[in-house]
């Protein structure tokens with residue numbers, strides 16, 4: 001699903017998707033969240049939705065990819081969405097890493 005630095009990371013990773021927060025059975029044993037639209041890794045908080053951003057893999061120590069959060073907000077603001085995080089009408093591709101794929 002995601003290219004990760006090591007097998008420990010891939011075993012403990014929970015991929016956040018559009019309907020995150022609903023499927024607790026799948027993520028109860030996952031200790032790291034991955035947000036594909038922001039390209040961020042994080043330690044989940046109790047609410048099951050937000051997380052504390054981490055910059056290095058806790059197991060192998062590799063530097064994780066740079067966050068694309070600011071770019072995400074900038075692109076959506078350019079499209080006219082002032083509060084994209086809370087806007088259900090943003091284009092579907094911005095809910096995942098699809099928004100970073102270049103159209104050929």
Ligand SMILES: [Zn+2]
Nearest residue numbers: 005006057060
């Ligand atoms: Zn690792």
